[in-house]
Amino acid sequence: MIAASEIVTKVKSALGEDTEIEVIDLTGTQDHYKAVVVSDQFDGLNSLKRHRLVYGALAEEMKGPIHALTLETYTATEWANR
Amino acid sequence: MTEKKSISLPIIGNETTVDSEHKTRAEGGDIMSEIAHEVNANKVVLYMKGTPDMPQCGFSARACAILGSYGVPYHAVNILADQEKRQAIKEFSEWPTIPQVYISGEFQGGSDILMQMHDSGELEAALKKAFA
Numbered sequence: 001m002i003a004a005s006e007i008v009t010k011v012k013s014a015l016g017e018d019t020e021i022e023v024i025d026l027t028g029t030q031d032h033y034k035a036v037v038v039s040d041q042f043d044g045l046n047s048l049k050r051h052r053l054v055y056g057a058l059a060e061e062m063k064g065p066i067h068a069l070t071l072e073t074y075t076a077t078e079w080a081n082r
Numbered sequence: 083m084t085e086k087k088s089i090s091l092p093i094i095g096n097e098t099t100v101d102s103e104h105k106t107r108a109e110g111g112d113i114m115s116e117i118a119h120e121v122n123a124n125k126v127v128l129y130m131k132g133t134p135d136m137p138q139c140g141f142s143a144r145a146c147a148i149l150g151s152y153g154v155p156y157h158a159v160n161i162l163a164d165q166e167k168r169q170a171i172k173e174f175s176e177w178p179t180i181p182q183v184y185i186s187g188e189f190q191g192g193s194d195i196l197m198q199m200h201d202s203g204e205l206e207a208a209l210k211k212a213f214a
Contacts, residue, residue: 047195055178062178071194
């Protein structure tokens with residue numbers, strides 16, 4: 001188990017404080033999450049590389065407390081145009 | 083007929099070459115060379131929890147449903163039945179979650195990316211190329 005706020009903190013510290021992130025607890029059990037991440041660090045990267053960046057920020061957490069993390073990743077421009 | 087060929091493994095930091103003559107653990111190879119052989123010997127490989135008939139996880143079920151919709155054969159590996167592979171595949175792909183999909187020996191991602199590729203047409207293109 002891990003608090004959603006902790007996921008937010010970890011991802012922001014890895015991708016930059018200007019990262020927009022919303023974390024949703026899918027099951028109410030604090031271990032299956034969905035995260036929508038908006039960051040210009042994703043600019044020019046395909047989905048695989050974007051997901052790797054986020055998973056990398058949560059490397060330790062992915063080994064135990066987070067059982068599943070569904071990801072949506074956008075640059076600021078993609079987010080604005082969606 | 084056993085042409086000796088080397089396979090590149092995506093190990094962090096450096097490239098490791100494995101001897102493809104020792105493919106599986108049963109044949110005296112290690113787990114990484116077994117996986118390297120598996121993803122190269124099959125056009126589509128799905129590492130999943132459970133089996134296509136009886137998936138044990140919603141994300142694995144979704145991956146099966148997507149791949150199944152194209153009617154192409156895919157090699158499903160139930161990592162719940164192989165604890166060593168369950169850990170090793172995460173290191174091999176540098177990817178922390180299951181399911182994982184390989185097409186033509188190339189890592190594609192997990193179920194989110196598979197769904198995106200399905201929606202965008204990329205998946206159809208990759209499968210057409212693989213089975214051309």
